Amino acid sequence: MALFWRIFGLNALVLGAATALLLWAPVTVSVPVALTEAVVLIVGMVVMLVANAVLLQVGLAPLERVTRRMATVDLLRPGQRLSVAGHGGVPDLVRAFNDMLDRLENERATSSARALSAQEGERHRIAQELHDEVGQSMTAVLLELKRAADRTADPVLRTDLLHAQETTRSSLDDVRRLARRLRPGVLEDLGLISALTTLASDLSTHTGLAVHRHFASDLPRLDQPTELVLYRVAQESLTNVARHAEATEVSVRLDSAGDTVQLVICDNGRGIGLAHEGAGIRGMRERALLIGATLDLQSVPHGGLQVSLTVPLSPEGGSR
Structure with a gap:
């Protein structure tokens, strides 16, 4: 049943019950309205409103479940589907929502796979450049510092060169460690x-x-x-x-x-x-x-x- 006809039917049910009550119940309205008659009419209106609210709450409950799930759904936690039974407007809406989540999760998984694959490729390239270019350059600098320290006779200069050599060696170790983190060669080997x-x-x-x-x-x-x-x-x-x-x-x-x-x-x-x-x-x-x-x-x-x-x-x- 379409949502329009569902709401129309619920209201028609309440109004039909109220009409039947007025037709067969010994209730009359005089002019001017007596106090007891006003009380009966007000109570009857309240009963109709409450009955209408309860029936609408039951009829629209699936929409509230969809609304709550839309506010909390997380594509990184798949499988968050709503139960659905029957056919018509509201059940079809819930099914469409579940189908939409299926498509979004599949698209998210596909795009994430592409992004992570590209990320791993970029990590591999950067690690290779760190190892082949930066690492080799720093190794050459380290050797030059060692030669300079061995040739100099100035003890102060020799101490400075040895300190620079240790700093370069430490930096080279950091570069190699970063390259291993970017591309875990030990995992492959x-x-x-x-x-x-x-x-x-x-x-x-x-x-x-x-x-x-x-x-x-x-x-x-x-x-x-x-x-x-x-x-x-x-x-x-x-x-x-x-x-x-x-x-x-x-x-x-x-x-x-x-x-x-x-x-x-x-x-x-x-x-x-x-x-x-x-x-x-x-x-x-x-x-x-x-x-x-x-x-x-x-x-x-x-x-x-x-x-x-x-x-x-x-x-x-x-x-x-």
Whole structure:
């Protein structure tokens, strides 16, 4: 039934009931109106308004559900659909809304895949340039400083050159570390476990955090996109811990259970509280959607935050 006829029918029902009551009930109106007659008319009008409001509330309830879902829907949390039954105006509207969410989620997933693929390509290019151009140039500068320090007889100048040499060596290490973060070559060469181990070791070395690692020995074989998503989620989570959590220790766990692989990063920091999810967390959600995984964030009882990425596996290996 169309929305117009639904509202018309509800009002007609109320007015028909009121008319039938006036026709068969022993109620009359005199001139001037008596007090009891006015009370009866006012009570009858109130009853009609209440009945009309209740019926309209029932009839328009699906529209209110659509309105609430429109205000809270998040394309990074797929599957938020409204239940629908029957046919006609309102049920068809709910179905159209669900179909619209399907199209938006598919388009969001496609555009995110293109954007993240372009991002990985750009990271690869920048890392290559840092390694091949900036790294080589700084290595040449480092060698020149060493030659100059070896040739000079002035102790003050020699000390300055050695200091400049150490500064250049430290900067070269930073450049190499940035190149590894942009393009995890160890992930491509040695696999996910080695890449996560290197990531955790670097974090512990540069921040002083105590990093506890637990990687299951019976992990199934994963395809390259799945390994890259797991690595990037771990990288972003550990970066957030180092920058914002004010934690003293963090654990990284990678387990397999049945047909799923789960990555869990848990710290003892101050947690996320009521803060809104930033670009980093939403980026992790977008990556999770690319492989059909589920990202969950929850506070832990002793304080801190636990990030869980659950990846469903296909029988052939890799994400579904």
